[in-house]
Amino acid sequence: MMNSYPKRIAFIGAGDISLLHAEAISACPGAELAGLWSIDSKLNEEKAELFGCSIYDSAEALVADPSLDSVFILTNLETHTVYATLAMNAGKDVLIEKPVAPNVWELESLKACSEKNGVILCPGHNYIHEPSLHRARELLQSGRLGKLAAIYIHYHIHHPEEVARRYPGVIRHILTHHGYILGYLGESDHAPVAVSAIKSVIHYDEFQGEDLAMVNLRLKSGALAHFCADFAADDHSSDPWTFVVKVIGTDGATRFSYRDWVENKPGVVHSHTWSAYGWHIREEVRHFVEECLGKGTAPLSTIDDAITAQRIIEASEQSVAEQREVEL
Numbered sequence: 001m002m003n004s005y006p007k008r009i010a011f012i013g014a015g016d017i018s019l020l021h022a023e024a025i026s027a028c029p030g031a032e033l034a035g036l037w038s039i040d041s042k043l044n045e046e047k048a049e050l051f052g053c054s055i056y057d058s059a060e061a062l063v064a065d066p067s068l069d070s071v072f073i074l075t076n077l078e079t080h081t082v083y084a085t086l087a088m089n090a091g092k093d094v095l096i097e098k099p100v101a102p103n104v105w106e107l108e109s110l111k112a113c114s115e116k117n118g119v120i121l122c123p124g125h126n127y128i129h130e131p132s133l134h135r136a137r138e139l140l141q142s143g144r145l146g147k148l149a150a151i152y153i154h155y156h157i158h159h160p161e162e163v164a165r166r167y168p169g170v171i172r173h174i175l176t177h178h179g180y181i182l183g184y185l186g187e188s189d190h191a192p193v194a195v196s197a198i199k200s201v202i203h204y205d206e207f208q209g210e211d212l213a214m215v216n217l218r219l220k221s222g223a224l225a226h227f228c229a230d231f232a233a234d235d236h237s238s239d240p241w242t243f244v245v246k247v248i249g250t251d252g253a254t255r256f257s258y259r260d261w262v263e264n265k266p267g268v269v270h271s272h273t274w275s276a277y278g279w280h281i282r283e284e285v286r287h288f289v290e291e292c293l294g295k296g297t298a299p300l301s302t303i304d305d306a307i308t309a310q311r312i313i314e315a316s317e318q319s320v321a322e323q324r325e326v327e328l
Helices: 017-026 041-051 059-063 077-089 104-117 131-142 175-190 275-295 303-322
Strands: 007-012 031-037 070-073 093-097 121-124 148-156 192-200 212-219 224-230 243-249 252-257
Touching: 007 017, 007 059, 007 275, 017 031, 017 041, 017 275, 031 041, 031 059, 059 077, 070 077, 077 093, 077 104, 093 275, 104 121, 104 303, 121 275, 121 303, 131 175, 131 243, 131 252, 148 175, 175 212, 175 224, 175 243, 175 303, 192 303, 212 303
Parallel strands: 007 031, 007 070, 070 093, 093 121, 148 224
Antiparallel strands: 148 243, 192 212, 212 224, 243 252
16 A cells, blocks of 8 residues: 555646646645746746645755655646656656647657656546546447447637637647547557548637647547547537537447536636536546555556557648648
8 A cells, every 4th residue: 555645746837727736636635735836936926825835946946855745747838848857857756737748759758767767657638537438438348339430529619819829739739638538448449540630720810820620530440530629619509519529339329528517607718617627637636646646556548648649649740731641
């Protein structure tokens, strides 16, 4: 047994996503938010007061604190590898927000670093903590849905251009979720073997990133998958595809939808609050603290799954650039 609670956690990064992680830690009896650091001193003060935690002088000082059990990397994508490596080399278990790294090479270096230091490395793959996806996985893998025919994963949530500028475009920012969900549902039997992608810009005036992308994938089993990521428009039709996962087999089908849990109040960015997202992060943190840190079990989605998802992203970008199907 590896218990010994509470697990003391600190954040490197204090942006919007830190709000949900702090809320998740406060809801987890076995966890304590000890402190944070980011490059923005004003933001550090605001968030530390809000969360009731300490501020470290630097990332180096944070990871050197012997009282910390784990570090959450919540910075911009381009700095994930630097800070995660720093933390793991200091012997800290690490959770990294998605996308975990900008390329496969950096992901593989993170995997090697975690193995060298004997620490836990958990990608921030929060959607797979949704019970509907647990049931879908069990139904699919047990054969109760018959032979898999198709998997659809759609995301249609408008983002203003000033918000979208924080991100690298929908392929990298959103389709990463789709990639690891596909991996979680299907495992090796339904691994993607080929990718065909297209992208477009619908409502941005200056930002160069795409706000709409669609990807078709051929799977090892012969089944097909379709991804869509859309910052251009909300879906307010009678059966909205705000965020939906649909699995169709020859003997049955299942789905998960954001629209099953809606609060009629604005979120930080969106027109409504989609309750499932925050709940997924809460459950991700609970699993990380209780199962990974507490019992030494592996994350539900591993760094190998992050590598597979990144291969899909890079193949999608290659497919867009070369206007052809790309084999994985």
